[in-house]
Amino acid sequence: MYSVMLVDDDQPVLDFLSAMIPWAELGFTLHSACKNGLIALEKAGVQMPDIVITDIGMPYMDGLELIRELKLRSGEVRVVVLSCMDDFTYAQQAVKLMVSDYILKETMNRELITNLLRELGVELRRRDEEKAQTLKWKSMAEHQKVLLKQSVLRRIAARELPDSEWQSDAAELGLEPELTAHVAVLCRISGESPGEELARMALVASAVESVSQDHNAVICLPYSGSDCVLVFTGGHGNGAEAGHIAVLGRLRSAVQAVPEVQASFQYLCIPAGSGHFREGIVELLAHGREYAFYLGPGELTGLKEIPPFTEEDLFTRYAEAAHEIREAFLEESADRLAELLTKWMGHIRLKRYAPRQVKEWMLKLLYDNQMRLMARQQFQSTFSLELLHDTLAGMEHIGTLERWSLEFFYERLPSVREMYQETRRDEIKKVKQYVDRHLNRKITLEEVAEYTHLNSSYFSRLFKKETGMSFIHYVTHTKMEQAKEWLDQSPRSVEQVAEQLGYENKSYFTKLFKLHTGTTPGEFRGEDGNRSAQTPGTRRHYPC
Template sequence: MYSVMLVDDDYPVLEYLSASIPWKDLRLEVHSTCKNGAVALERAQAAPPDIVITDIGMPQMDGIELIGELKRLKPDIRCVILSCMGDFSYAQQAVRLQVDDYVLKETMRPEQIAALLRKLSDQIAAEKEQSREMARMRSKKEENALLLRQGLLDRMTTDGGRDLAWADGAAEAGIDFEGKVWLPVLIALNRWSELSRRLPDERAVQAAVGQAAAGLACELPGTVLLPHGKREAVLLFPFRRSLTEMKVESVRPSLRALGERLSAESGISAAFLIGTSAAAPAALGRAAEQLLSSGAGRFYLPDEGIFTLAELPDLGEGDLHDVYPEALQRIRDAFLEEDEAQLEAYIGSWLDLVRERHCQPELVKEWTLKMLYDNQTRFLALQHYQSVFSMEVLHRTLGDIATIHELGDWMLQFFKERMPLLGLIYKQSRRSEILRAQQYVSHNIGSKITLEEVADMLHINSSYFSRLFKRETGYNFIQYVTTAKMERAKELLARSNISVEEVATRLGYENKSYFAKLFKKHIGGTPGEYRGE
């Protein structure tokens, strides 16, 4: 539905037009009725109409001046002059302003105005459809060009760059090797989860990168952008073969400017990895393939910046099973205590261990997922916590994390978002003594814990505390402590190489046999069976 503004200093004319035109039948609506051009312009600035019907001679601002201002505000606005002035000079001005029609008040009829409005609304609809069709055609053309360049990169890196069939069609994308050396640079888009909240879809991200790279191509003619998936692309910089020195340093200012442009215009965090220059198709294919396969090493680089292949760390083959249990316990305790500073410190310590060992990123993500899952299941068991926790969603989110810096920020945010819920759980408990007792057990899981010592800590009678705990939780206290210790034992057995005897000692059991008996009673198998020995 299009809107029509009516402007005339003669109120009966405004009233007549408002009442006599079948607006709904024409699928039009009255935008506003204004007594002069100044009022009309003010209202149009807030929300421009599609069509304006205006008188010429009005105080403060006449119709000719109003139309000029409206055309500047909305160039495609349709304008009709409705006037009692038949002076040819006014008609000339109207023509210069590309007014759509000029109607004399003395001859106007409702059906005449209605027919004119129907014609104008049909023109607007036709132009909008034409614009949509042109936009679709441009979008299709851009999509085809994108697919062509992406397909070229896929073929270029097939079979480690040894398949040279791609070279025949490379010239169409602007890649030729006549007297040239090409320097490939990988663009890696980081913090994808944040980016996807700012831009509507993958195509919008690709378009933003393409527009920014187009500005770079104007500065450095011959630069070629080859997209790769939703969060990577390869930039190819051409150099004359005689200019073999300083190629890397010469592109750094341009890459820095490109990174700043992506951040400022689209909120994109991009890291650039400079590859090896190549003077032949096979060498360029290998260089591009090397960049695309660098994802694991890039995990330890900052989210933004310019790097070379030499700066990628050598990844270790080590595991994290020996440091996992202690890290889990510390992070869990800090969370239980709602201590953000400690939580941040312990997450930082965990990631420092990861950095120190340069573990494979997928392994790091697996251990992190395990940590979040273990934390959540403990709350389910000990806090009767109704969870909306989804392993599938977490796994997908972790899969999109590209750097260890992003992983640390995301882990901290994960726990911080749940702290208010933890506080709510505490507030919902009828007895704060029970919560304090549960926290005491969690913090002293490695010691021998008795009902009497906890009751003393709470300054209440031990018999009363025993009855209170049973009534509030459904467990007797000793059963609760034993269950908590057995859950901790499962973690230690599954995620470390320490002996069963050492596990028993860490949980406050002096007798290994007694510990094994309790474990079998609660878990259904011996510690050795649980470990798979």
């Protein structure tokens, strides 16, 4: 709805208009009823009305002065003069101030004012429709411009296309690689709010325009929702000129000043020549997008200065990390989980493992943790490995991966607490933790009874009452679930698994395993052909 302000020092006029005009029916709300121009101007400063109906002769500030002030603040406000002065001079001044109408109070009636407001409402709606259409056209034009720039960049990066496929469009954008050297910058944009990549890209493009100089222009070429290439034109050599670096520094400051937007910058100096230009862009996109995984917010560095990724295998440290994370879950410690994740991410940053391997390693760590939890809790879950894979694959910075993984662990801590606190009795909780920590040997009822300082018979009855299963059954169940994990995920032989779970007799272990799962260890692993065969010891990777 549009708003209407009434201004008149005659209270009966204000009362008449306020009460007799069907505001809502006409699509209006009454903004305010003011007794003089000074009060009206103050209220308009808080919120400008769409229409003002005002008298001329008023104390403190007359109607004409009020109209001048309102027009200075908003050229779109509509004004109707309602006056008892039929002097042509006043009417002439009102016309110069571009008022919508001039009505004498002696001719004023409900029907006249209602019809006038209806016409003004139509005029305002038409104005807003035209503005919306203009904005739509402008947005479409801007979108087409972005698509053109994105298309040019991708065609440049496509090695199989001849130069003629992109050079003419590149020239329209101001790129002349045959004539001049360039400095290309990969800008990786990130933010905390998901789904707002286009908005953040627009903010960066706006920042580019604000800091560009005519003699040292910057062209922004979008590549994806989070990456764009900034091309500094006008270079004359093979190195980054002082002007380029200065503009890039101002650009970095401008981007950092935008709320909820962060960006890192990698630059590459490209000598003149279309072949050099294409190869430089390909190198920047291929290596720079991967290197950006480790760059901090606002970091500015040359692509050639960044060290390559290590060739070490991160999976050689997997068993150690998985054991530490498991222990933190047993302790139900959020602080310990955060400490461990910080430790391992610090190690990853220090060594600079390839981002693909880091995501693969983290995927396995999160997946194995989830499967262990589901096995202990014995419930069906809607957990999706595919969804987890896709989520991690889309993370383009190690900081995002670290924060999200910690939240993943935190969300599961309540389930762990529930798992170990199905009973409020500390003895049962301690025993479950004790079993999880001593799966590598035979655990007897007498041993844990002594551990809890309880009589063995009393402990046996207590455990059965609180858990619904005997202590021996619980130990066997827990060991068999661990056996399934090792047979499925590790190179251990059946004999090794049995031995590491405290079973000296392989046949007895096989019998227990079949009672628990319905298959022998060999069948479960696939060595007997009942499952898809895989070489024992083959590490399962979940490619990102």
